[in-house]
Amino acid sequence: MEQHLPVLAIVVPLIAAPLCVLIRQRTLVFGTAITVCWATFAMTVLLLLRVVYCDGSDLITPAANVVTYQMGGWLAPWGIEYRIDSLSVFMLVIVSGIGAVVLSYAPLSSAREIHREQHYLFCAAYLLCMAGLLGILVTGDLFNLFVFLEISSLSSYALISLGARQSRKALTAAFQYLVMGTIGATFILIGIGLLYQVTGTLNMADMSSRLSENGEVFNKVVLVALAFLTVGVSLKMALFPLHAWLPGAYAYAPSVVTAFLAATATKVSVYILLRLVFTVIRPELALQLVPLDKGLMLLSLIGIFVASTAAIYQKNIKRMLAYSSVAQIGYIALGISLASVSGLTAAIVHLLNHAMIKGGLFLAMGCIAYRLGSVEIDDLRGIGRRMPVTMFAWLLGGLGLIGVPTTAGFISKWYLVSAALEKDWWPVAGLILIGSLLTLIYVWRVVEIAYFQSPVESAEPVTEAPLAMLVPTWILIGASLFFGLQTSFSVGVARRAAEMLLGVVS
């Protein structure tokens, strides 16, 4: 059983999805789905222990083992191989953890926001999406990656459209996401095809060794492939300027869906970028062909400022948080563009930190939407007094976005600024910190309205959100505070992953 863990983590949610479609009864469906999610989380934690914490390694110096699994017993590179290293397992735990916490929150939230008849379909699509995302993280085969990418994408288009009960804009947002996402995925497919053409293999490790042996011969093809892949992944990742789908999709999807996607989907696309650039096409070749570091840095800096500024003017809080996500993805891309151990550590640790913070923030918004029925900033007047626990969670999440010490966001900012200063790029460091100030403006706008203004006369009285929704919210926000003070796990594993990606032996 233990040797099948890698594939079980994918198969269990995958099988559970059609099961949910068959069991139509709402309570049973949610029960099954939530159990499956937590079981998957348990499996990924077991994998984490095997990959990172075995062989006498401790919390301070995690190890860097690799767990492999051959699908159907066919050996690599002819068969499809699953390869779990420290980066994959780090992200596996994040995605399955957030998936489990958010789905535990879902029964009440979806009762408010999704048509009752569609709840079992919601669970099915949710499980499919999670299976797809986990599959991307686990697989060691490029085409398998594309297949899982499309599984997760298609189910996320369906999930977003479930928000149509609240607003018909969910449908157009889902459609726009579909068109842009498919173009992105097709670009990735083209890139994979071109790489396959010159190396003759789809296995990532095998392709990597073949490219490093005779990469120079195929320079032009690899260049074109890298170009297509970068554009495709940037689209999925919502890197400026290919982020147009994100604000609409996050704003009008149901709160559960937004929380899950915001915390996982874009992060997994970052993972794809990391794999492609650092594992498959080694950085020496990739950076030589395409000035990825400078290009990525420029785009991410512009993205941070444009997105943060756009967030300041939003009236819909979920839309504001969506623009905030685009800015935060900019921070992650900035860390990657620094292409040093510190830079990559900063980027990878921010994957975890931002997932917790944004997930928590969107769950808090879901609590507010549950009681108020709206997420417009004007309707949030005085909500700090009427829903203190929820709003305090939101405040802590907002402080995490700004990067106040003792939150996880501070840790990411610290490493990012440190990595920039290491390379003597102090203008970049300064710009990172100024980005925090823009975050301060849009976060504090909401805080002031929530705590300082009194509710409109005609507003109905609302009470605090139900406990079943508060607990998952506080789990994520509490985790962001915990990882703001105890970073041995997050930074330790992130550093290991960064070293492994850059091929630094330590």
Next chain:
Amino acid sequence: MTDEITIKLALALPLMAAVTAGLFARRPNVRELFTLIAAGALLVVVTSLAPGVFSGDRPGVTLFSVMPGLSIAFELEPLGMLFALIAAGLWLVTTCYSIGYMRAHNEDHQARFYACFGVAIFAAIGAAMSQNMFTLFIFYEVLTLSTYPLVTHHGTEAARKGGRVYLGILLFTSIAFLLFAVVWTWNLAGTLDFKPGGILQGKASDGVLLVLLGLYAFGTGKAALMPFHRWLPAAMVAPTPVSALLHAVAVVKVGVFTVMKVVLYIFGTDLLASKGLSVPLMYLAAATILIASLVALTKDNLKARLAYSTVSQLSYIVLGAALANASGIIGGSMHIAMHAFGKITLFFCAGAIYVTTHKTEVSQLRGIGRTMPITTFAFLLGTLSVIGLPPFGGFWSKWYLALGAAEAGHGLFVAVLMISSLLNIAYLMPIVARGFFLPPAEGPERPAINEAPLFCLLALCITAIGGVVLFFLADKMVQVLIPIAQN
């Protein structure tokens, strides 16, 4: 009880006070009693550590490591010990005052007030005892955030606007400048520990060090160095106990304390003095001293006048730090104590006057000495301490500052100090004079005495007399500070 436990207890006590204030929100007497007990206990705990530290011990404890190489750790040295003593002592006095003020004024949200106060003191004590810049930065930010609800206590539109300026300037400077400086120092020196003699010797070029010092100076917005001083007058929308303790003692003193620590233990006085890096800072501090005093002259609102006076007095301490010689350091450090007692007395009196007569403007205070003689007399004592006349503590700190300026060859700054003293007289003495010697604008010429609430009176008398007591304790203070100043 070992020193480790004592330090942890010192940190835990204000937090416990905050928690109990929250728990017993509906039972005012219980929560106030708990806060008083906690404050008293904190004073006892901190005082117990003092003799050891002043005779050369450096007790410390490391709590845990946040990032590799960066941990939350505490270590006591004379300067921090001094600050901790002031903070603990004045917390007790201010709690006493707050009880009188908040109840007389029938303020809302008193539980939130005492709870946030507890957290703010926790942050101040934590900052006082920090062993490295990382810990200090964390507590610095916690202080900013925990004082925001205190500044915006009244919840009015004016409070919100004041809070915005307060938070905006403090967070802006701390994120854009101070955090930058801290991470840069970390990159250059590989450590953030406070070490006598500094950690930046030979780590960077002079230009880099100059920029770094500038970032630290402007980044420490709480030190109210111009042009980042506007938060101080803006924070005057807060209830007077808040203005008194936090903006005369805790918040601003954490700011100048940070500057002092940076000068002493990050850069090292030798490095600064030998390369003359801190000369621009001296001029900046001198400019702030003068400009703030001039602005104070124009302010009619009593609290605003006192706020600008504080801006000016803080730059005395920054000047002392920038002079980077033994006398300057001693003068600046002593002024942390002297100014704390002097200013808190003035604020207590301003609050007492407001709560009794609802008067806020200086022009309204004619004849106040006849209705509130004790308060006005205490105000006089506080004024004399701030101006720097014997037998008040403020005299000695100004003396050492002038000595430091002269020793460093900057006669200009001696002149600045003198002019500033004159300006102090100009904007503070008239208040007392008009209070005692002019009859009230309306009502009988010899009105009945209508003093402030008892708890308020008690508090302001203690601090006023404290200013005198410090005059005689100054010698001890110098002895205690010499070891660190002469490194």
Next chain:
Amino acid sequence: MNTVLSLYNYWIVIFLMMTGFYIVIARQNLVKKVIGLNIFQISVFLLYITMGKIENGTAPILLLEKDLQAGEPSQVYSNPLPSVLILTAIVVGVATTALALALIVRIREAYGTIEEHEILEQDLES
């Protein structure tokens, strides 16, 4: 000249790719966008399939006895893998198209139109 003309499969791929991409961007009607998306995807399928064909290669079905006797492949076989990959990709494409069309039906119900500019107008008004 010879090489350029013999790479005609790539020219077709590029042509289809650009056509599809253009339709997606330029056309206002949502169904037409989906058609454009399909054409775009088809170009990629052709890229894969044509890359599998090897000159003089026969269908990739093992002529078992002949090869077993010889002990090694007697024939050049075309690469079967790209075709297999494309089967998967076609299925993905079909699913995407189905989902897109379902969304268009829902959009028609909600907005009363499937022209993008009219939908945008309605969104801006509300």
